[in-house]
């Protein structure tokens with residue numbers, strides 16, 4: 233009997249319960265299905281612990297996850313310009329350096345950095361994980377109660393499926409943290425701080441440690457650009473799963489979307505690599521005192537630093 237209940241609960245779990253993981257075809261033009269919490273009428277006016285007008289926590293968390301990503305998009309735009317497009321135009325690392333220094337005050341230091349980089353980054357990741365927990369608990373309450381099963385929080389039952397975009401997001405996280413650590417945290421521990429570091433710091437790494445530099449940046453760019461491109465496709469309702477076509481054209485439509493999104497991701501990754509590898513990557517070692525300081529900085533990297 234208990235087994236029967238458990239089995240039927242597992243069947244129920246197969247159903248995609250989330251209003252955001254899959255856009256219902258009826259809400260194509262309003263990704264979150266309008267502002268009425270129509271998917272969760274029972275909770276719609278319940279979870280307003282802060283007294284913020286009676287939306288569900290899913291409503292708030294989804295918006296935090298979405299709007300925080302707008303900030304990175306602006307940052308990523310400035311960053312691809314500085315580290316790829318401008319180097320491609322100038323064909324010179326020292327020439328491109330000037331533009332990097334020009335835009336730096338907009339995203340480094342106080343108050344720009346906590347506001348534009350640190351807070352949105354944490355907000356995006358934490359709201360994503362929190363959404364997962366809220367949805368899991370909601371599933372447990374609904375389907376668990378229906379099947380009279382109480383699963384432990386740590387069992388795999390009831391957890392929402394991890395989408396491809398989320399998988400890329402989780403892979404991107406350690407790569408991005410590593411990138412920030414090498415380019416921001418390490419230089420800050422040296423006299424002169426960030427002012428010591430610019431594009432020639434990266435050129436130096438490519439010249440002295442080509443294998444690890446090419447491998448590291450390839451992973452960072454491919455995963456990061458794919459996550460952002462697929463993420464945007466999802467916000468705009470263009471992922472294959474969000475196809476509204478029905479009938480025989482549906483599979484073809486889904487396939488077309490898959491190729492277009494990956495095509496855009498590959499083109500953007502290629503553009504970033506063209507300037508990043510083709511110009512900055514070939515800038516050569518920094519000479520003299522600066523080069524020695526860069527060596528010391530790279531030696532601070534945990535695990536691999538001792539071989540640098």
Ligand code: HEM
Pocket residue numbers: 252253301302304305308353356357360361362364395396397398399401402404405406408459460461462463464466467
């Ligand atoms: C243009 C910028 C970005 C966009 C458009 C974007 C978009 C998205 C979207 C749509 C999701 C939800 C996936 C889903 O529900 O299936 C997501 C999740 C996620 N993103 Fe991003 N993202 C961006 C930047 C970042 C950055 C910079 C990081 C940090 C490394 C990041 C890390 C994550 C993680 C870890 C998740 C998974 C959360 C979870 O499912 O529990 N994203 N992102």
